[in-house]
Amino acid sequence: MSASDITDVPGTTDPEERRILLIDGHAMAFRAFFALPADGFSDGRGQATNAVYGFTRMIFNVVQSERPTHVVVAFDLPGGTFRDRIYDQYKAGRDETPQEFKGQIGLIQQVLDALGVAWHTVPDYEADDIIATLATRNAAEGIEVSIVSSDRDAIQLVGERVTLLQPVKGVTEMKRMTPAAVEEKYGIPPERYPDLAALVGEQADNLPGVPGVGPKTAAKWIVQYGDLPGILAHAEEIKGKAGQSLRDHVEDVERNRRMNAAVTDLDLPPLEGCVLGRGDAAAVSAVFDELAFGPTIRKDLPAVLLDASTAEDAAAEAARELPPISRPGSEELPALLEGELAGGAALVVEGRWELGEGDAHQLALATEESIAVIDLAGLDDTAERALAAWLADAGIPKSAHDTKLANHQLAGRGLEVAGWATDLAIAEFLCRPDQRPVDVAALALRHLQEDLQVTTAAAQQELDLGAGDEDAAARGAEQLGRTADAVRRLAELLRAELEERGATSLHDDLELPLSQVIRVMEATGIATEDAVLAELDAEHETRQAEVAESAFSHLDGDRINLGSPKQLQEVLYERLGLPKGRRTKTGYSTNAETLADLLDKTQHPFLVDLLAHRDVTKMRQIIDTLRRFIAADSRIHTTFHQNIAATGRLSSNNPNLQNIPARTEEGRRIRSAFRRSDGYVSLMTADYSQIEMRIMAHLSEDEGLIEAFNSGEDLHRFVASRVFSVEPEEVDGAMRSKTKAVSYGLAYGLSAFGLSRQLRISQGEATALRDGYFERFGGVRDYLRESVEKARATGYTETILGRRRYLPDLTSDNRQRRENAERVALNSPIQGSAADIIKLAMLRVDALLREHGLTSRVLLQVHDELVLDVAEGEEQRLRELVAEGMGSAYTLSVPLEVGIGVGEDWLAAAH
DNA sequence: GCTGGCACGTA
DNA sequence: CGTACGTGCCAGCA
Structure with missing residues (x-):
């Protein structure tokens, strides 16, 4: 190849305008691997992606900062090179490539293909040689060259037109090595560096140098005698230990120098294939999806990498897809609601919800044909009534990213919403329970490959009414409208995915209705x-x-x-x-x-x-x-989340009311601050007794465990009597607590080690205890074993309602990851089924209270417990309805037992 | 000002 | 080296 190869490239005919970027693929991937945690980056199927992520980030950064016109990434090939024939100990003694690194080079090459970035390999040569060839040739043609490599052999290539970028920390921070910088650091010009390296040796390549000679001595000699041949010619004159050491190791030095000489005459494809700007946005998005890359890195994709035509295509398509956005006022709104919007819409609310108070300013409604952005503050009575009726019409299907939040915000304007069809956050969670929740913009990136560009603080501020600024208001409306359009398409997409994953009913019949029950609980709060x-x-x-x-x-x-x-x-x-x-x-x-x-x-x-x-x-x-x-109404309004805990439990925050002290006397006193509401007579707590062990009995169909629950005997006493082969009356405290620890330990995937630590007994004793347990309750052992194997085969666990949890790590080669996944597989069906049951119970209790016209109300859920306000004269009926609602929420092969307590406050209501 | 690590509260 | 969470503080970092 020569300079003529690239003179045809449009816009880059002048060598002075061309800048080529050369990257050592293996070296940088390896660095990225160690800079980022392997267990923090995974594609969700057990493949680590930390090196791919770091490498991609690095490319983005360097492309931004160096503004190259051409890029080549060079990779080593597996197997040896010509250097191994010169020296059979070359690179010997290196640690084996970590398991998690394997496969990531292939993934990086896939990313490069999508980005349209050229990559080369040459059999029998190293990435270094490819880089040396390209750097030398192009620099000779007057082209600016930047090299990214952590390999010191690249230092010799630095020159007037060649800059080396050396990673300083991780892979994102680079130090620019110019000839001056090399001189300053090593005291010699770049082209003499191989001489210095030959004398000093290279630990990483297993090339021993002259003992006792470091970079300082080597540099001194080079300055004095000009170069390595000069030094060797004068070797006899060099005094002292170092001189003798040199004379003793001349062969090593000569070998090193042959090894570290750059090869600059490889036959490589023409440079025109390396021009930047040939990436395909859709392909990049698809690869990033496969890698489960998040939104941040997608946003940082430099536009210069993409083919202008694909970017234009994408833009054109996006423009064509977006229906017209109108901003109806009071005049137009009623007709719109009865016309185009009568069939339902996707909603986006701009507003807030905190400390039990909501407010909403703007409402965007999107259908396939049109988008309306409504300024709620500007509506007259007639229009507002029309909107209220439309929102409250359960027959008109609606979707939103977070339906509960939308309700809260709109409730601040006196607007109730019914007819929810799809909640994006819930649907996304049911499909990917182990992923962190993300906003609509991130969902759009993930599923639509579109950047809504609404997440920045500036955009959010524009949305805040645009306070008198018509341009800002218009921009805000545009963004809100675009978002609503995305919500509409995401809802369609996610409904299809729910169907694929068998989760439609969980969404439609459990979580979505439940979100409305929870919404009322949150709005009500608890008197404190x-x-x-x-x-x-x-x-x-x-x-x-x-x-x-x-x-x-x-x-x-x-x-x-x-x-x-x-x-x-x-x-x-x-x-x-x-x-x-x-x-x-x-x-x-x-x-x-x-x-x-x-x-x-x-x-x-x-x-x-x-x-x-x-x-x-x-x-x-x-x-x-x-x-x-504590809000202005003297109540605490926690928020319950349905899309956080991967097992399907609710979580609570701001504040967390699911971890109020209960175990110690002193701690429990805090509970006395939570009291019945004004106008109510007491608080009620209702909890399931040993629900997880009952689920274990149900799922395992173990006859002994089922009998335990039907015997009327205390569960742990009964189980202990079997394990220790004594009469129930003879079970002492130690036997009962040991058995109890095993029972619950099993549901958590216990090990003999963990059990021994918890019970402060030897591991041998712990093993014997567990074996004794399994001997009497073989059904439990079989169930646990089979459930992990089934999960390994299908890739997921399932609860009694079919809630899935995907566990790719069950087939991981990494023992730690695999065993962790196995414990999760043991626990998830049990904890998750318990969560299913109390969710069903909440729906049922809510329905019963309505049906019977009670004023009493559910306030909190604490995993196996409900806390309720008891209205005057309703205690007895409430006891019956709650016991019925919770007790019959789901039919297991053992009864669901419910304990109920009533008192002035949460402490007094304990039982 | 942000983040990771630690500690500790619940089921 | 049993599961699932949320919160606050400290210390180290930019």
Whole structure:
């Protein structure tokens, strides 16, 4: 190849305008692999993608900063090269390629193909040689060359027109090596670097140099004698140990120099095939989908990589697809609602919802034919009534990204919505339960390959009414309208996917109706008495100060930060010299379990105070957090999420009301702050008794376990009597608690190690305990074994309602990942089925309360428990209806038992 | 100001 | 080296 090969490329005829970027593919991929966690990047099917991700990011960055017109990525080929024939120990002693790295080179090449970036390999040669050939030739033709490589052999290529970019940290930060920079760092010009390397040797390539000679000595010699031949010619004159060492290792040095010489005469394809701007947007998107890449990296894809025609095609298509956007006022709206919108629409609400109060400003409605963006504040009464009627019409199907949130926001304007057909967040979750929730823009990137460009803060601000600024308002409306259009198409797409995955009924009949029940619970909130929390806080404040003082007194009055694990480590393990226990990533554990062990062993009084301080600090933390969330109506309005917990449980935040202390007497006092509402007489708690073990009995069909639940005997006592072959009356506390630990441990995928640690018994004892259990409850053992095998075969686990959890790691070669997936596979059907059941129960209880006209209402759900406000005169009927609704939510092969308690507050309502 | 690690609350 | 979550603090980073 010569310069004439590229003179035909349009727009790049002048060598001075051409810039070529050369990348060492293997070296950079390997660096990316170690810069990013392998277990943090996966395609969802067990293939690590961290190197692919890092490499792609690197390419994007370098293309942006170097603005090349041509790019070539060079790769090594598996197997040897000519260098191995010169020296059979070349690159020997390297660690084996990590398992997770394998396969990622192929994926990188797929990405490059989609990006239209050329990549080359040459049999019998290394990537270095390809780079050396291209750099030398093109620089000679007057073309600017940038090389990206972490390999030091590339230093020799640096020259007037050749710059080396060396990764500094990871793969995104680069240092520019110019001839001056090389001189400064090594004290010699770039072309002499191989001489220096030959003398010093190269550890990574297993090329030993002259012992006792480092870069400084080598550079000194090179300066003095000109080059390596000069040095060797004068070897006899060099004094001292280094001189003798050189004379003893002349052969090594000569070999090294032959090995590290760049090859610059390879036969390579013409450069015109390497011109930038031939990427295919759709192909890139498809590859990124396969790799499960998120939205961030997609946004950073430099446009210069893409073929202008595909970008134009995409833009043209997007423009054609978008129906006209109108901004109907009060005049036009009623007719629109009865006409084009009568068949339903996709909704996007611009508004807010916090601390139990919602508000909405703009509403975008999209159909296949048209999009309407409505300024809610500007409507007259007639138009507003028409809109209210349309929204409340259950016969008009609607979809939104988050239907519950849309309801909350619109409720702030007195608007109720019925007729929800599709909730994107729920549908997406049912299809991909292990993925983090994402906004509409990210869903559009993921499924429509479109960038809505509405996620930036600036765009959001424009949407805020456009306050008097007509242009901003128009831009806001345009973005809202586009988003609604995307919601409409996403809804269609996701409904099809729900169908494929057998999750349509879960969406339509369970989660979507449930979201409306939860919406009312959130809007209602739970009455919370600040005075109770304030007093608890004051008590704990005093106590906190006391124990802190006492703790410091054991440290010669040294007031360390008791909340700093780092400072505690120093005090406990250095200063007080206590025996070190369990290790953490950053040092030695100071958690409660470790501290309690330490106290047992040493009786050190500081530990007593420290543990007390931990308790009281935690209490104050919880109390403070709760107080911050008490809204103007003296109630706490938590948010329940249906798309967070991969097993199908709800989660609760702002604040989390599913982790209010219950285990200790002191902690439980916090519960007394949650009280019956004004106009109600008490709170009721209703919980399932041992629901997970009942599900285990049902799924395993183990006769013994089923009998246990039908016997009327205490479950753990019954199971223990079987395991230990004694009469139920003879089961003592230790036997019962051991059995209980095994029972629950099984549902979590326990190991003998974990069991022994929890019960503080030997591993042998733990194994014997588990074996004894399985001997009597063989059905459980068979079920557990079969359920993992089935999941391995199908790729997912399933709950009683068919809720799936995909577990690609079940077939991973990585033992840690595989065993983790196996535990998840054991637990998910059990925890998930329990979640299914209480969700069914919530729907049923809600329906029963309506049906019977009760005013009492459900306030909270805590996984196996419901908390309700009891209205005057309804307690007895409520007990019956809740027991019925929860008890008959789903028919298992054992009864579902429900415990109920009633009291003034959540503490008193315990039972 | 953000992030990772730790600790700890619940089922 | 049993599952599923959310929150707050510290420390190190930019």
